[in-house]
Amino acid sequence: MFVGRDGELTALTEALARAAAGEPQALLVGGEAGVGKTRLIEELISVACRDGAVVAVGGCVEIGGDGLPFAPFSAALRGLRRLLPEEIAAAADGQEGELARILPELGPSAGDALGEHGTASLFELTVRLLERVAAGRTVVLILEDLHWADASTRHLLAYLFRTLRRGRLLVITTYRTDDIHRRHPLRPLLAELDRLRTVSRIELSRFSRAEVRRQLHGILGDEPAPQLVDEIFGRSDGNAFFVEELAVAIESGCRSGLTDSLRDLLLVRVETLPENAQRVARIVAEGGATVEFPLLLAVAQLSEDDLIDALRAAVGANILLPVDGDGYRFRHSLVREAISDDLLPGERSRLNRRLAEALEADPSLVRGDESTTRLAGYWYHAHDAAKALPVVLLASVEARRRYAHAEQLRLLERAMELWDAAPDDVRACLRPPDDTEVYPPTAEGASAPLHYLDLLAEATVAARSGGERERALALSKKAMRVLESVDDPLRAAWFWTQRSRLVQDLTRGDGWDELATAQDLVRGLPPSAVHASVLSDVASWGALHRPGPNSLAAADRAVEYARLVGAEHIELNARATRGWLATESGSIEEGLAEMYAVRDRVFELGNLGTLGILGRISINLPSTLESVGRSEEAVAAAELGITLCHQRGLSDKEAWVRVNLSESLFSLGRWDESRAAIDEAAQVAHAPKARALVAVRRALLALARGDAAEAASQVTLARAVFGPHDPQPQHVIAPARLAMVSAARQGRLAEARAEFEQVAAQGFPPGMQRYALPLLCSAAAMEADARGLPEADAGRETILAIVRDHAKRLPVVVPIWRAYDLLLEAELARADGIVAPKLWARAVAAFEALPRPYELAEARHRWAADLLAESADRDQVTALLMQAHTTAKRLGARHLVEETELLAGRARISLSTTPRLAPAPGPEVDAVSSLGLTPREQDVLRRVAEGLSNRQIAEELYISPKTASVHVSNILAKLGVSGRTEAAAMTHRLHLFTDLEPTHT
Known part of the structure; x- marks a missing residue:
């Protein structure tokens, strides 16, 4: 009989109904042990099955702390595959090797990837698999006993809840509230999930x-x-x-x-069983959450008939349940815990030894993907260091290959615990795995035995990849203490580079001192992978902090050393840095060509080891294109980068690419799309710096649209993240400009000047023109706007002198930099009180050749003002003001709209009619381009003509439905039609896409 829980069951069934309607749902069901969580879930399963939903259940496993990585997801996906084999095969098509890390039945796993990039990819592919399976049917995914979840499962669950956006999917997890003590690792996850509006929590109380x-x-x-x-x-x-x-x-x-003892209460029913049944129950209690019949037969020392009789007695008493065909588990985990706790220490060791010996003799007794991990746990709890150490290390390698870095770290720490207890001859036979991602054996050669430092190195990488950076830093410090008595400069240099990355990640500094130490250690040594990696890191650090010839030279040497030792991964990383630095130093075509070549090579290799470089080049290439004024090319590069990151599961990198896309769309005057891109970036921006860059882009848009207060607020958010610990020029100059302009527009001139003086005092390294020139222009404009204010005269000359001093040092070798230089010259004249329409005419001409409508509108407004001051031709002034006003209104640039209307009002010029301007001759364009549609709008229009909804368009183009809606609205306005049907009809009538089949709309 199902008792009570009416409200809770109603909440679950309502969530099921919303999921069935296409709105994914996530619920956390908590309650103390034994309060009825499983019974409630069973009732929901009955309702879901009656409604035609597919239900998959997976449970977290506690095996003395040796929980299998991703165990509940593996079990649930295995159940889905059993129920929907064709749908799972179709959803996993092309990604079987990666997804096999969670669902081994899909086939052999793909090769190794590097650290957290592989983890992110696996998580994204898992979410996409669930979304695809749930696209056409309701799927209920139940993950039980979250309080036992391994760290990898917790991370994947958090990722699923944060990123799940589509599909008829209901995800329910259960956990024990009485087990979640103050330091329990699940507590931070629950707090994080509570902040998500998409996640609901249900707490079960006791019965009345x-x-x-x-x-x-x-x-x-x-x-x-x-x-x-x-x-x-x-x-x-x-x-x-x-x-x-x-x-x-x-x-x-x-x-x-x-008795009143809880343990005694739980053992009452067990103690009434026959002796053989009690013996089997004790084996199952130590064997894991589910123990297979063949393993029980090998360990129980009973005949097959006697074992079956014992199992029948335990099942009949509701102690054990048969599961998975040939396995058995406890009906309630509280009973298993009580039996395990009741074992004597020697009895537990003996049981684990017998389990280990049986499994070692015949690994087929358990599922293949669990064999090594379970064997490692059995030997460890048998307290046999000689047997445990090798298999624990094997299990750590398997965990790494599954991207279960938290479990890998735990196993490596267990190996370090066993190291001294293991005999010398056992340690001498151990070798580093061939596919290790850390340094290779450096002094002894490829056949060198495993060193304790190798364990520390692998553990450091595992901790960093698993997000435990404090632990990684502690491990690297421990390694440095060991190295004090070991003469091994290459290993020491490797650990110093790790420390450099970690102190930057943990905001403990900029990481240069650590890198400089590593560079000193490898100086003069023969080329090696470690040497090349150090130089590559030095070049990457320099590109962010001190761009210039020294950083470029380090990149050159890194490429050379990497080629000498055949380390293509390091070579590609260094080439990406070299292309970036070369472009910003003025070698535009050569630098960009190298970056494109790196992207093509990474795409050609297509292996998981290059995921990090793929993410990095997807970020840096559009950013570099934007810096030299190639905004349309930057948009194309960013959109491809978003597609690649989305396909490879690099959501953390995708956030940075979307930030860059937003910047280029802003430059092109596509501000609504820019806002949509930044909103999408915010959804996947989990790293603090990514969130800070989102804030900077929002500040830029707010300032341009006239909301100085919002801009200042967003700058404050960004600066709180960037802080003073790692002063990268790009993270200092852009926020300073926004803060300066915000303060000036709100009448705080002294504060604005202080912002400028502080950032200008730090100087502008080579390649910073994209940030420095707009800053200098804004500073000059600020002083020009303040002319005539009583408090403004005192400090004006100081500010203008600083502007001129920096301006003459900045090379302007590309058109966008030259345009800003001309704009700066005109603003300086305005700040000096000089009427100079010719200077503004030059600036306008420069920006007319570039896709920068906002800067062009501002320059036209200033040119019109100077022409009015000279009593010039009013027709020309009217045309300039109307052009500027039209652009400003289209963009939503409220501040510029007000300034333009104020100037027109003073001059008694009407802005209500469109001036008749002769069309400029141009090359012939095709039918689609003649409509003024951007390439992305053309992609969207094609899909509108195919009859796709906004959600379907979003899925195909890897954008949000909101962005798709913005594109569709822009298209309808440009085509002059009232709806999607008319747009589709016009597309087919005019044959805009010749490969489209006619369709009914």
């Missing part, structure tokens, strides 16, 4: 007396006596599982001898 009475009626088959209800309610305190155990104990005649 009336509900206990109803439960007893169901158990006993008759109305219980009031005295019995009072006794059981008082002793169980309303815990549903304890009610059942007490009822069974009393019914079997154990009323008088039953």
Whole structure:
């Protein structure tokens, strides 16, 4: 009988209905052990199955702390594959090798990837698999006992809840509230999930007396006596599982001898079993959450008939349940815990040894993907260091290959614990894995035995990749203490580079001192992979902090050394840095060609080891293109980068690419699309610096649209993340400009000047023109706008002198930099009180040749002002003002709209009619381009003509439905039609896309 829980069941069924309607749902169901979580879920499963949903269940496993990585997801996906083999095969098509890390039945795993990039890819592919399977049917995914979840499972679950956006999917997890103590690792995850509006939490309370009475009626088959209800309610305190155990104990005649001890209560039913059944129960308690029949037969020392009889007795008493064809597990985990706790220390060791010996003799006794991990746990708990150390190391390698870095770290720390206890001859036979991602053996050669430092190195990388950077830093420091007595400069240099990355990640510094130490250690040594990696890191650091010839030279040497030792991964990374630095130093075509070549090579290789470089080049290439004014090319590069990052599961890198896309769209005057891109970036921006860059882009857009207060607020958010610990020029100059302009527009001139003086005092390294020139232009404009204010005269000359001093040092070798230089010259004249329409005419001409509508509109407005001051031709002034006003209104640039209208009002010029301007001759364009559609709008229009909805368009183009809606609105406006149907009809009528089949719309 299902008792109570009406409100909770209603909440679950309503979530099921919303999921069935296409709105993914996530729920956390908590309650103390035995309160009835599983029974509630069973009731929901019945409802879901009646409604035609597909249900998959997976449970977290506690095997003495040796939980299998991704165990609940593996079990649930295995169940889905059993129910929907064709759908799973179609959803996993092309990604079987990666997804096999979680679902081994898909085939052999793909090769190794590097650290956290591989983890992110696996997580994204898993989410996409679930979304695809749930696209056409309702899927209920249930993950039980989250309090036992391994760290990898917790990370994947958090990723799923944060990124799940589509599909008819309901995800439910259960956990014990009484196990979540203050330091429990699940507590931070629960706090994070509570902040997500897409996640709901249900807490189950204990039963009331009336509900206990109803439960007893169901158990006993008759109305219980009031005295019995009072006794059981008082002793169980309303815990549903304890009610059942007490009822069974009393019914079997154990009323008088039953103690109040929880463990004794749980063991009462077990102690009534035959001796063989109790022996089997003890083996299952130590063997894992589910123990296979063949393994039980090998360990129990019973004949097959006797084992079956013992199992039948345990199943008949509701102690064990048969699962997965040939396995058995406890009906309730509390009983398993009680039996395990009741074992004597020597008894536990003996049981684990027998389990280990049986599994070692025949690994086929358990599922293949669990064999090594379970064997490692058995030998470890058998307290046999000689046997445990090798298999624990093998299990750590398997965990790394599955991207279960937290479990890899735990196993490596266990190996370090076993290291000294293991005999010398055992340690001498150990070798580093061939596919290790850390340094190769450096002094002894490829056949060198495993060193304790190798364990520390692997553990450092595992901790960093698993997000435990504090632990990684502690491990690297421990390694440095070991290296004090070892003469091994290459290993030492490797650890110093790790420390450099970690202190930057942890905002403890800029990482240069650590890199400089590593560079000193490898100086003068023969070329090696470590040497090349150090130089590559030095060049990358320099590109961010000190761009210039020294950083470029380091990149050159890194490429050379990497080629000498055949380390293509390091070579590609260094080439990407070299292309970036070369472009910003003025070698535009050569630098960009190298970056494109790196991207093409990474795409050609297509292996997981280059994921990090793929993410990096997807970020740096559009950013570099934008820096030299190639905004349209930058948009194309960013859109391809987003597609690649999305396909490879690099959501953390995707956030940075979308930030860059937003910047280029802003430059092109596509501000609504820019805002949509930054909103999408915010959804996947989990790293602090990515969130800070989102804030900077929002500040830029807010300032341009006239909201100085919002801009200042966003700058404050960004600066709180960037802080003073790692002063990268790009993270200093851009926020300073925004803060300066915000303060000036709000009348705080002294504060604005202080912002400028502070950032200008730090200087502008080579390649910083994209940030420095707009800053200098804004500073000059600020002083020009302040002319005539009583408090402005005192400091003006100082500011203008600083502007001129820096301006003459900045090379302007590309058109965009030259345009800003001309704009700066005109603003300086305005700040000096000089009317110079010719200077503004030059600036306008420069920006007319570039896709920079906002800067062009500002320059036209200033040119019109100077022409009015000279009483020039009013027709020309009118045309300039109307052009500037039209652009400003289209963009939503409120500040520029107001300035333009104010100037027109003073000059008695009407802006209500469109000036008649002769069209400029140009090359012939095709039918689609003649409509003024951007390449992305053309992609969207094609899909509108195919009859796709906004959501379907978003899925195909890897954008959000909101962005798709913005594109569709822009298209309708440009085509002059009222709706999608008219747009599709016009597309087919005009044959805009010749390869489209006619369709009914």
